Amino acid sequence: MEAILNYIGTMFAGIPANDDTRRLREEITANMTDRFNELVKAGKNESEAVGTVISEFGNIDEVLAEMGIERNTAKPEKNISPVKEFVHKNIFSLIARPLAALLLMFAFSYWFSINHLVSVRYIDVITVASLCISTALYYICFIIRKKARSKHNEISIDARAALTKHREKNSAVVRAFGFVAATVTAVLLIMTYFLEIGSTWQWGVRIVSSIASVYFVFECAMRNEREMLDIYMENKPETLTAVQCVFRYGLACLTIAVCTHYHNMEMYDGNEETLIFMLKFVPYVAAAFITALCAAYVIDCAVLRSKMKSEK
Amino acid sequence: MISSDIIRGYTDTMILYILTSGDSYGYEISKRIREITDDSYVMKETTLYSALTRLEKNGCISSYSGLHDGRKRTYYRITDTGTAAYREKCDERELTKKVIDKFTGGEQNGSDT
Numbered sequence: 001m002e003a004i005l006n007y008i009g010t011m012f013a014g015i016p017a018n019d020d021t022r023r024l025r026e027e028i029t030a031n032m033t034d035r036f037n038e039l040v041k042a043g044k045n046e047s048e049a050v051g052t053v054i055s056e057f058g059n060i061d062e063v064l065a066e067m068g069i070e071r072n073t074a075k076p077e078k079n080i081s082p083v084k085e086f087v088h089k090n091i092f093s094l095i096a097r098p099l100a101a102l103l104l105m106f107a108f109s110y111w112f113s114i115n116h117l118v119s120v121r122y123i124d125v126i127t128v129a130s131l132c133i134s135t136a137l138y139y140i141c142f143i144i145r146k147k148a149r150s151k152h153n154e155i156s157i158d159a160r161a162a163l164t165k166h167r168e169k170n171s172a173v174v175r176a177f178g179f180v181a182a183t184v185t186a187v188l189l190i191m192t193y194f195l196e197i198g199s200t201w202q203w204g205v206r207i208v209s210s211i212a213s214v215y216f217v218f219e220c221a222m223r224n225e226r227e228m229l230d231i232y233m234e235n236k237p238e239t240l241t242a243v244q245c246v247f248r249y250g251l252a253c254l255t256i257a258v259c260t261h262y263h264n265m266e267m268y269d270g271n272e273e274t275l276i277f278m279l280k281f282v283p284y285v286a287a288a289f290i291t292a293l294c295a296a297y298v299i300d301c302a303v304l305r306s307k308m309k310s311e312k
Numbered sequence: 313m314i315s316s317d318i319i320r321g322y323t324d325t326m327i328l329y330i331l332t333s334g335d336s337y338g339y340e341i342s343k344r345i346r347e348i349t350d351d352s353y354v355m356k357e358t359t360l361y362s363a364l365t366r367l368e369k370n371g372c373i374s375s376y377s378g379l380h381d382g383r384k385r386t387y388y389r390i391t392d393t394g395t396a397a398y399r400e401k402c403d404e405r406e407l408t409k410k411v412i413d414k415f416t417g418g419e420q421n422g423s424d425t
Contacts (some may be wrong), residue, residue, distance in 0.1 A: 027386055028357050031339040038343075058356030066365040 003050045004032050011060045014071045023064065032057070092144060096137045314353060322371070323355065323363045325405070328398040331373060331390040337380060338364070341388075364388060372397050 008029055015021050039049035058235050064070070330336060330344050338360060345355050367373045372394030379385040390398070 023386065024361060026384075027338050028361065030383060030385065031342070031357060034339040035342075056354055056356055058358030060358055062358045062362045066362040066369075114394065 001033070001036065001046075003054055004036060005029070007057070008032070009052055011057065012092075015060075015064070016069065020067055021069065024067075028057075092141070096141050319353065320359075322405075323359055324367055325398065325401040326355070327360075327363055327367065328372065328390060328394055328401070331388060331393065332398065335387050335389045336379075337378065337385040337387045339385075367394065391409070 008025065012021070012025055034055050035056065036049050039052055040046065044052070326345055327341060330341050330348075336344070342355050342357070342360050345353065364373070365377075368375060368388075370393070372389060373388045373390055375388050377388050378385055
């Protein structure tokens with residue numbers, strides 16, 4: 001049976017996924033399954049039955065011609081990975097989305113850190129500009145997605161299958177982490193309204209939670225493309241992806257928390273000089289780490305793009 | 313073995329014939345073809361679906377979603393246009409048979425099998 005499904009998968013490779021082709025594939029699969037069961041019931045052994053069923057398949061191009069559908073790739077090379085096809089089609093989103101998330105994070109980080117530690121001119125303008133650019137990028141990605149969908153220019157059936165398979169197989173850790181992070185964030189938010197932890201910490205925790213929630217939402221939105229990118233790069237094991245998530249998320253929270261806390265500590269007397277000295281630099285270091293990480297990711301995407309161009 | 317060139321002209325007729333006796337779905341249609349021809353002719357999956365697509369485009373059949381054995385299947389039903397087309401095909405077949413028989417001996421020659 002597996003052989004039959006694989007055969008159908010191969011036959012449908014490179015065929016654009018729309019309602020008609022999906023229906024056709026479902027029908028043919030159901031028919032071949034029924035025929036297989038009929039043959040087995042009649043006494044044939046499984047491999048014989050599979051052979052007979054496959055020989056009765058015919059030529060898929062005949063049906064496609066009737067439906068007026070053309071295959072996606074006219075190139076003779078049959079081993080174009082369906083994942084590569086997906087990445088190739090979504091290259092703009094793959095670059096634009098992390099960039100937008102980066103800008104969004106910085107908009108919040110810099111507002112809270114730089115604004116309180118040093119007076120930077122036009123910080124308000126920089127923050128608002130980052131927010132605007134970030135929103136614009138997300139909106140453009142959304143429009144592109146919408147257009148692509150309306151032109152029936154979706155990823156092929158096999159790329160979709162590969163996507164689903166990979167997401168199920170390798171993203172369990174990332175999703176678990178995401179779930180835990182969301183829960184913690186929500187709990188913190190609720191806590192701030194009910195517990196008497198003192199105004200400073202309450203304020204800090206509230207800010208941390210809000211920013212963390214926003215970050216988390218965008219992180220989830222980016223997850224799909226990021227995982228595909230990881231597969232394509234073929235050098236990022238699952239654990240590393242999870243570690244990167246922890247790192248990004250953790251640093252984001254740490255930066256904001258320390259910055260906001262520092263702002264309030266300024267008001268207290270009797271703090272050790274070394275402590276203040278350390279705290280002064282931690283936000284910058286943390287922000288620098290986040291910058292470096294996200295920049296590396298954006299550079300990865302740019303490298304990928306040039307790779308694709310040269311492969312053409 | 314019948315060459316595919318010859319049989320291609322008749323695939324639509326075969327399907328329409330089966331649908332005149334009632335609505336049916338893909339697998340059942342191909343099964344009935346096998347039964348009727350005593351396994352002399354097995355219609356390929358893709359041939360079947362090309363024909364069904366063509367017939368639906370011409371308005372000879374219509375499709376609807378149904379259930380068989382708890383599974384969702386597409387059922388096909390012959391339309392009035394289809395019935396008329398089928399009659400035409402039958403008449404055409406009679407005429408063709410008369411014409412070709414003149415060249416192949418037809419009823420004058422005894423059958424080989």
